[in-house]
Amino acid sequence: MATVRKEDKILCFKIVYCGTALSGKTTNLSQIHSRLEPSGRGEMVSLSTAADRTLFFDFLAVEANVMQGYRTLFQLYTVPGQISYNASLQLVLKQADGIVFVADSQIDRQRDNLQSFQTLEANLRLNGNSFDRLPLVLQYNKRDLPNAAPVEYMEFLLNNRTRRFTSFEADAAKGRNVLATLNAVSQGVLAQFHERLVRERLELEEEDASAEPPEPPEAPDLRARAGTAPMAMAP
Numbered sequence: 207m208a209t210v211r212k213e214d215k216i217l218c219f220k221i222v223y224c225g226t227a228l229s230g231k232t233t234n235l236s237q238i239h240s241r242l243e244p245s246g247r248g249e250m251v252s253l254s255t256a257a258d259r260t261l262f263f264d265f266l267a268v269e270a271n272v273m274q275g276y277r278t279l280f281q282l283y284t285v286p287g288q289i290s291y292n293a294s295l296q297l298v299l300k301q302a303d304g305i306v307f308v309a310d311s312q313i314d315r316q317r318d319n320l321q322s323f324q325t326l327e328a329n330l331r332l333n334g335n336s337f338d339r340l341p342l343v344l345q346y347n348k349r350d351l352p353n354a355a356p357v358e359y360m361e362f363l364l365n366n367r368t369r370r371f372t373s374f375e376a377d378a379a380k381g382r383n384v385l386a387t388l389n390a391v392s393q394g395v396l397a398q399f400h401e402r403l404v405r406e407r408l409e410l411e412e413e414d415a416s417a418e419p420p421e422p423p424e425a426p427d428l429r430a431r432a433g434t435a436p437m438a439m440a441p
């Protein structure tokens with residue numbers, strides 16, 4: 207759940223990158239780290255094995271100016287895709303405000319994608335959360351590989367609910383659509399936060415009829431180095 211620190215005017219959101227083993231979650235964070243101005247992001251922390259497999263999580267904080275008077279931090283986490291690390295997944299998922307599900311496009315990884323998606327759903331339920339309530343963006347990664355499954359097939363497999371998720375085709379290793387994915391999930395998270403503010407304000411209004419409705423936050427604009435990202439310092 208979003209943290210609002212009124213004393214030092216900081217808003218903090220947690221976004222978790224999930225997906226099957228080796229689908230490219232850590233690569234997403236590395237690309238975000240290398241594409242954003244250093245002034246708009248912190249250093250990336252990776253807890254991985256010698257073979258670069260994520261052991262517990264990766265962490266990267268990015269900042270965007272989306273709400274007047276508040277520093278807005280998006281704390282990005284990855285979780286290990288290997289099933290043996292399910293305890294890490296559960297722990298990192300706690301208090302998540304948004305999810306990016308990174309699916310591996312290779313045809314022989316579709317069963318693993320589905321299993322990972324179902325494990326994610328089960329773990330969210332354990333935390334009292336669900337796909338219906340949490341902003342989620344799907345990323346079909348490794349589109350550059352010759353054995354990539356058709357996107358329609360991946361949509362059929364992972365995006366077949368009444369509520370359709372936003373989805374992107376990506377080559378995370380080259381950075382294609384990595385920032386677009388992050389922007390989309392950030393927008394979903396901010397929209398949900400705004401709904402919460404309005405709801406809380408409505409409750410307050412019942413006590414104070416003069417209260418004004420809050421301004422909606424602007425969509426974040428997390429652009430690459432060459433752009434003019436409205437970023438400031440991240441801790």
Ligand SMILES: Nc1nc2c(ncn2[C@@H]2O[C@H](COP(=O)(O)OP(=O)(O)OP(=O)(O)O)[C@@H](O)[C@H]2O)c(=O)[nH]1
Binds near residue numbers: 231259261380
């Ligand atoms: N061809 C191709 N390879 C990619 C792409 N994205 C990531 N990879 C490669 O896939 C491998 C696994 O990437 P990681 O980012 O470590 O995967 P992960 O999801 O963090 O893996 P775990 O933490 O073990 O679950 C690495 O060798 C990456 O270079 C892509 O878009 N195309």
Ligand SMILES: [Mg+2]
Binds near residue numbers: 231232287
């Ligand atoms: Mg990893």
